[in-house]
Amino acid sequence: MHVLVAADWHVIWQRIFHPGNVFARALWATVYISVVSQVLGVALGLVAALMRMSSIPPLRWISGIYVWIFRGTPLLVQIFFIYTTFNTPSFHFGSLWSIPAEATTGILALSINEGAYMREIIRAGIDSIDRGQMEAAKSLGMRYGLAMRRIILPQAARVIVPPLGNEFNNMMKNTALIYTIGVYELFNDADQNYSAALKSEYFVAVAFWYLMLTTVWTFIQAYIERRLAVSERGEELSFRERLQAAWNPTAAWFGSGRR
Amino acid sequence: MTDVVMHAENVHKSFGKLEVLKGISLEVLKGETVCIIGPSGSGKTTFIRCINHLEKMDSGRIEVNGQLIGYRQRGDRLVEDSERNIARQRTQIGMVFQRFNLFPHKTALQNVIEAPVHVLGVPKDQAIGLATALLGRVGLADKVDTYPGKLSGGQQQRVAIARALAMGPTLMLFDEATSALDPEVIGEVLSVMEELAAAGTTMIVVTHEMGFARKAANRVVMMDEGLIIEEGTPEHFFEAPRNARTKQFLSKIL
Numbered sequence: 001m002h003v004l005v006a007a008d009w010h011v012i013w014q015r016i017f018h019p020g021n022v023f024a025r026a027l028w029a030t031v032y033i034s035v036v037s038q039v040l041g042v043a044l045g046l047v048a049a050l051m052r053m054s055s056i057p058p059l060r061w062i063s064g065i066y067v068w069i070f071r072g073t074p075l076l077v078q079i080f081f082i083y084t085t086f087n088t089p090s091f092h093f094g095s096l097w098s099i100p101a102e103a104t105t106g107i108l109a110l111s112i113n114e115g116a117y118m119r120e121i122i123r124a125g126i127d128s129i130d131r132g133q134m135e136a137a138k139s140l141g142m143r144y145g146l147a148m149r150r151i152i153l154p155q156a157a158r159v160i161v162p163p164l165g166n167e168f169n170n171m172m173k174n175t176a177l178i179y180t181i182g183v184y185e186l187f188n189d190a191d192q193n194y195s196a197a198l199k200s201e202y203f204v205a206v207a208f209w210y211l212m213l214t215t216v217w218t219f220i221q222a223y224i225e226r227r228l229a230v231s232e233r234g235e236e237l238s239f240r241e242r243l244q245a246a247w248n249p250t251a252a253w254f255g256s257g258r259r
Numbered sequence: 260m261t262d263v264v265m266h267a268e269n270v271h272k273s274f275g276k277l278e279v280l281k282g283i284s285l286e287v288l289k290g291e292t293v294c295i296i297g298p299s300g301s302g303k304t305t306f307i308r309c310i311n312h313l314e315k316m317d318s319g320r321i322e323v324n325g326q327l328i329g330y331r332q333r334g335d336r337l338v339e340d341s342e343r344n345i346a347r348q349r350t351q352i353g354m355v356f357q358r359f360n361l362f363p364h365k366t367a368l369q370n371v372i373e374a375p376v377h378v379l380g381v382p383k384d385q386a387i388g389l390a391t392a393l394l395g396r397v398g399l400a401d402k403v404d405t406y407p408g409k410l411s412g413g414q415q416q417r418v419a420i421a422r423a424l425a426m427g428p429t430l431m432l433f434d435e436a437t438s439a440l441d442p443e444v445i446g447e448v449l450s451v452m453e454e455l456a457a458a459g460t461t462m463i464v465v466t467h468e469m470g471f472a473r474k475a476a477n478r479v480v481m482m483d484e485g486l487i488i489e490e491g492t493p494e495h496f497f498e499a500p501r502n503a504r505t506k507q508f509l510s511k512i513l
Contacts (some may be wrong), residue, residue, distance in 0.1 A: 010309060109428045117321035130358075130360070132356060132358055132360035135313055135356070135360060135364065136354075136356065136360035136361075136362070136419075137362075138313065138346070138349060138374070139311055139313065139349055139351070139352070139356075139423075140344050140350070140352075140378060140380055140422070140423075140426060141350035141374060141378045141379075141426065142345065142374065142377070143342055143343065143346045146378070150364055150373065150377060151373075155362075155364050
């Protein structure tokens with residue numbers, strides 16, 4: 001308790017209510033790195049899932065080795081390996097948004113890692129769809145790709161989206177790791193302020209900002225899931241019920257103790 | 260021989276060590292309704308699934324409208340055809356499944372227009388016109404915007420029939436289309452099938468409904484243990500079957 005009483009509340013207050021430009025850049029970096037990495041991770045996971053279900057054995061093996069390695073080694077090790085091995089380009093979109101080279105490295109590492117987790121989630125989603133759906137689509141003259149896109153994946157999405165939302169929650173927090181390769185994001189910003197003032201309150205303030213991001217995401221996730229709800233199967237839950245489920249203490253306790 | 264729609268020759272198929280089809284040969288003419296009956300495990304369903312290549316066969320050949328299905332002739336051997344060609348061949352073979360297999364995320368109308376629009380490239384408004392007419396024909400004009408989950412089994416199966424018909428198939432396959440239905444709704448599906456038969460649709464029907472076979476079939480085929488053991492008109496079948504196993508089967512089921 002002593003520590004809390006002695007806390008420099010002014011620092012926390014300033015960081016939360018009067019964030020400066022530099023901070024805003026760091027917050028934006030965390031957001032876009034999370035979103036881009038998650039989108040690429042889903043795409044990679046989809047490709048790997050389809051490879052896993054392919055009738056061509058080498059494709060299945062490649063997919064298996066990919067998941068084996070990237071789920072079986074620490075993300076931080078992967079980040080350092082990719083940082084020290086590959087030269088990544090920087091990207092510039094007008095004067096408003098540019099992605100520095102080290103952020104590209106971070107995105108690369110995060111999305112490759114994420115793809116390994118997404119593969120399992122997407123595969124489970126596709127597996128959950130009755131085999132008769134693919135047969136019906138084929139009997140109507142649909143080819144594999146069309147049947148996947150129009151029939152199987154839209155149904156699998158309902159199974160995929162809830163765990164995908166949890167993945168994104170993890171992703172936003174995992175972006176803190178790429179501070180180690182010099183990406184200027186939320187945690188890096190906090191650490192630099194800490195180094196200058198040696199006040200651990202900066203970490204309290206940054207924790208608050210991460211909490212804001214994940215909380216906003218909880219609302220967005222509940223909204224998306226409601227839109228996808230299976231109205232035709234009578235399984236629709238209200239927005240409030242979904243939020244309750246998301247905040248259910250037992251779900252928080254047992255639901256995502258993965259990393 | 261232009262009026263032969265389906266021609267099967269010596270079709271063999273095994274699942275592992277179990278030989279389910281031991282040489283099936285069958286010809287179905289244009290406008291004919293052929294019912295395939297027989298005890299479960301006799302290979303009826305496997306055979307009908309071979310006709311649109313949902314099941315690969317081990318040997319033999321199946322032609323629909325003179326076109327080899329699922330395979331290409333290479334010298335004296337058959338090799339599996341490309342996915343593109345198989346898909347194109349399936350567009351002319353409609354199939355109705357035991358468990359309906361409607362797309363649950365699409366309404367009745369969307370189920371019916373899906374393949375015409377995205378496979379055949381029919382303009383959407385034209386497809387909607389056709390689908391509305393077909394749903395009317397199966398008695399579901401008031402259910403076009405309903406999702407399958409809100410339809411009874413009989414209604415779902417009628418949507419499935421409309422969905423298959425929307426492709427304008429030259430051959431319709433029914434794989435135990437009424438076996439998963441509650442008794443009180445079997446009639447509504449059978450009457451749609453009877454109408455189709457009467458309108459001259461070429462149909463191959465795997466069924467346990469002897470009443471339907473008697474009323475609507477031009478020909479009845481009895482399968483047992485992977486072979487066709489008797490074939491003839493409904494009159495012949497239900498009044499004077501020759502084969503002992505046919506007699507035994509019919510006495511059990513009638």
